[in-house]
Amino acid sequence: MARFRSSSFVWHWIIPITLLSVAYLSRDTLQAYGFYLAGFGGYTCPQDSYQARIVSYSPLIIHLENFITPKEREHLISLGLPLLEPSMVINKNNERAQVPGRTSSSGYLPSDEPVIGCIRERALSFQGFASGHLLESLQVVKYQPGQSYGAHYDWGISSEDLEVTDRVTTFFAILKGDCEHCGTHFPFLKVDWCSENDQWCRLIDCDASSAINGTVFKALEGSAIFWRNLDDAGVGDPRVLHEGMMVESGEKIGLNIWTRDG
Numbered sequence: 001m002a003r004f005r006s007s008s009f010v011w012h013w014i015i016p017i018t019l020l021s022v023a024y025l026s027r028d029t030l031q032a033y034g035f036y037l038a039g040f041g042g043y044t045c046p047q048d049s050y051q052a053r054i055v056s057y058s059p060l061i062i063h064l065e066n067f068i069t070p071k072e073r074e075h076l077i078s079l080g081l082p083l084l085e086p087s088m089v090i091n092k093n094n095e096r097a098q099v100p101g102r103t104s105s106s107g108y109l110p111s112d113e114p115v116i117g118c119i120r121e122r123a124l125s126f127q128g129f130a131s132g133h134l135l136e137s138l139q140v141v142k143y144q145p146g147q148s149y150g151a152h153y154d155w156g157i158s159s160e161d162l163e164v165t166d167r168v169t170t171f172f173a174i175l176k177g178d179c180e181h182c183g184t185h186f187p188f189l190k191v192d193w194c195s196e197n198d199q200w201c202r203l204i205d206c207d208a209s210s211a212i213n214g215t216v217f218k219a220l221e222g223s224a225i226f227w228r229n230l231d232d233a234g235v236g237d238p239r240v241l242h243e244g245m246m247v248e249s250g251e252k253i254g255l256n257i258w259t260r261d262g
Contacts (some may be wrong), residue, residue: 015033031068045118049127053203055215056189059239060228063185063203063217064171067224068119068255073175077116077253080140080175083107087141087149101150104244106141106256123171123257126226136167139256140175141244149244151187155229155236155256166236171226171257177219179250181208184225188239190214216245219252234261 046069055061068076084105088096109116116138124130143149154170172184177251190213193206203223205216217225231237244254250253 025241026245035220045121048122052126055204058190059189059231059237061189061240062226064173064224064226065203065220066222067122067171068173068175070113070221070222072119073222076109076119076140077175079109079113079116080107080253081142083109083140084142101148102151103147104141104143104149105147106139108137108139111135111137113142119255119257123259127169127259134168134262136258139258141254141256143179143244143247143252143254145247145249145251148246151185151241151243153229153236153238153241155240165260165262166234167229167258168261169226169259171224171255173224173255173257174219174221174252175255176251176253177221179219179247179252181205182245182247182250182252183208183216183218185212185216185243185245186212186240187206187212187214187243188241192217220252224255224257230261 028146047111050067052244053065055063057237080112084107086098087102087104087106089102095132111117111120118134119138120135123135124132154164154167193200193204193209195216203218203220208216225239228241229237244252
C-alpha cells in the first residue's frame, strides 16, 4: 500500500506540530500538577509539545508522540482505576452488553475534571477546534495478562448519550505500556515498514507488522494514534478495522477519545 496516496479528506485535520490549548482552571489544581504558566494573564493548560506524523493519508491515520504528558498520565490512571469494570459495548438496541472478544476493564472519566478538561481541549483543537459537545466522555481501559480486544470498528456503535450519531474519529492514547508485543494492530494498513525510514520502527513494531502483514503500533507511553472512522461520504471505513493485541505479561492502560458527528 502506498502511504501517500492522495485523498479528498478535509485538510484541516492536518495541524501544526506544536499547538496551544487553553482552558481556565483553578489555581490550586494547576499548580499541583505543574500546569501554571506565567505571562498568559491567568492559569491555563500547558502548551502542547507533541509531534504529529502522518502514517496514512487514506484512510487518515496520524501518530501523535507525547500527546499525554507524564503528569497527566499519572493523574488519569489514579482517577480511572477506581472506575474500572468489565468492558462492555452499547449494542444496536442501545443496551450495555459484554462481547466475547473484549476482555479488558474500562471506565468513563468525569468531563468536568480540570486535567481532563485540558486533554479534551487538546483533542478538540487538533480537530480544527471542534465543538465540545461532540466529544464522548473519555474512557480509560486496562489490559492485564491474557486480555485483548479482538478486531472491531469504532464506527456503527451507539452511545448512551448520542445514540443517533456515529463516531467520526478516534484517539487511542497509551497511559501505561508495561508490556511487550501488546500494541494496536490495523490489519488492512499494509505497509512494508522495513523499507521505510528506520525512525518509524521506534513507533511501529516493524517486525510484527511484517510477520502478520499489517501495521502494529507500539504501546508507547504518552503517544496516541488518531484516525478517521468515516469516509468522505460519512460511511464507516472498513480499512480502519483494528484490534488491541493480547497482553502476555505486564499491563497496558489506554485512553479512548471519541468524537461524534453531531
